[in-house]
Amino acid sequence: MDIRFLESFVIVAECGSIAEAARRLNVTPATLAQRLRVLEGDLGHSLVSRAGRTVRATGAGLAVLPHARQLVEAARDLRAIAASDVPAGQLRLGATATALTGLLPQIVTTLNARHPSIDYFVRPGASVDLYHQVIGGELDAALIVQPPFAIPKSASWLTLRDEPLVLIAPEGFAEEEPRAMIARHPFIRYDRNQWGGQLVDAYLRGNGLRVREWLELDALDAIATLVHRGLGVAIVPDWAPPWPAGLALRKTVLPGGATRRTGVLWSRTGARIAAVRAMIDACAACYPTGKTVPG
Template identity: 40%
Template sequence: MDVRFLKSLLAVIDKGSIADAARHENLTSSAVSQRIQALERELGVTLFSRIGNTAKPTESCMRLVPRARKIVQEIQALKTDLDPVGLTGELRIGAISTALTGLIPQLMKKLMTQAPDVKLSIVPGTSASLYERLIAEELDAIVVVDPPFDTPKMMKKITLYVEPLVFIKSKSVSLPIAEAIQSKPYIQYDPHSWGGRLATEYLHDQQITVDPLCDLDGLEAIAILVSEGVGVSLIPYWQGLEKIANDIVISNVDVKKYQREITLLHPVQTINSRLISFLVGLINEE
């Protein structure tokens, strides 16, 4: 059995379609389909049911996934073992959207010069959804908001940095924070998200009541709406906020209590421990 065929199988599962898997692997859709068909012939089962442009894994396919992932990881580990500094191979990193616009671009630039043989596969998502994929072993590590619960002992958690809560408004709004929140449409950072609880806690402590215009779990979208004069908001400040919406006024709430921690989570037992440690070092560089 060719391990490349297993990689294509996992790519189709992770990407949701043969076309997206082909783009990820720099192959044609026909080549990926042929690999899947070869696996189906060898294993004697149907691996995917094709519905339109999507490929849905069958029950038989999903039973194979955990072992297939381990086989691919072990083959990758052979290359890593031959590298004395462990800076070879592919790493699947899940990242929340603010990390994609703030942290990841600088990290990629450093990797290009310091570890060009490392290939990062970046998967966007919410903190909760990425955590589920990490537990399911679909990702090697995730950059997310610190979970609002105790993580299991099999997971290692590293605090990367903190993001303070800030108040944002358009330049046309001159009111102080409390008055602006109560008199202008309030765009609420989804209180059910891991990071959204921060703004909710601040409003409660300051005894500010709001009737939100809407709830959003997309900080970039909130910033753009505020810059367009739609309303005001309380959100965590992240590197790259001004790049998303430069026509806004940003005010600190001046209370250290209201900060969200951005953490990196990865399994304690992983073949990628040296590579993950190297990435954390790059992130913590001045």
């Protein structure tokens, strides 16, 4: 049984679309459909059903899916193990929205130049979710906000960027002292379920600031866009550029404000540890002022 065919089935089941899965795998939809037919012939059961452009796993497909994932992962691990200490195989990475655009491109570019045998699977998500996926072994490493607690000994942390809290307001608003501006205008809050949002909440409470909150969002680019449109002010971490294009914003670093630390969390064990170490070296090269915190 060809591992590529199993991987094709897994991707189709995750995407729910032959066309989207074909784009991910860089093959034609016809090639992907043929792989599914061959796999179904080998197993003697239909694995997917089609309804228009939507594809869903059948009962047999759902039963096979977790085992197929394990086999595909095991095959990737074998390639990494065979490479011994040479960084190779697939790195399973996670990244927050701001890290995905502001940090990851430079890191991957550097890593590609040094170790072209490494390829990548990247999962976007919130810091708290990606943290648990690294600790649980689903991901090898993730670019996230530093957790507000000690990390376990099975993992390590490298700070890549310190991001002070800034008050953002439209350029057209009259210049005021931050406390007065926060009191005067509607406030767009950074989601308190996010670790960065908890820093903002702690700053407001610690400084006795009461806000006229009308919206709470977890997307920093959306917050910045709403502020640009004159719908309020907000406190956000000064995340790595690029920020959304065309925004006319005034940033003010808050006195005594906390700093959000963004960095990389990684598992210290696993079949892909050589590739993980190579990635951490690339991170340190791209952001040389970072600080490592072992678990």
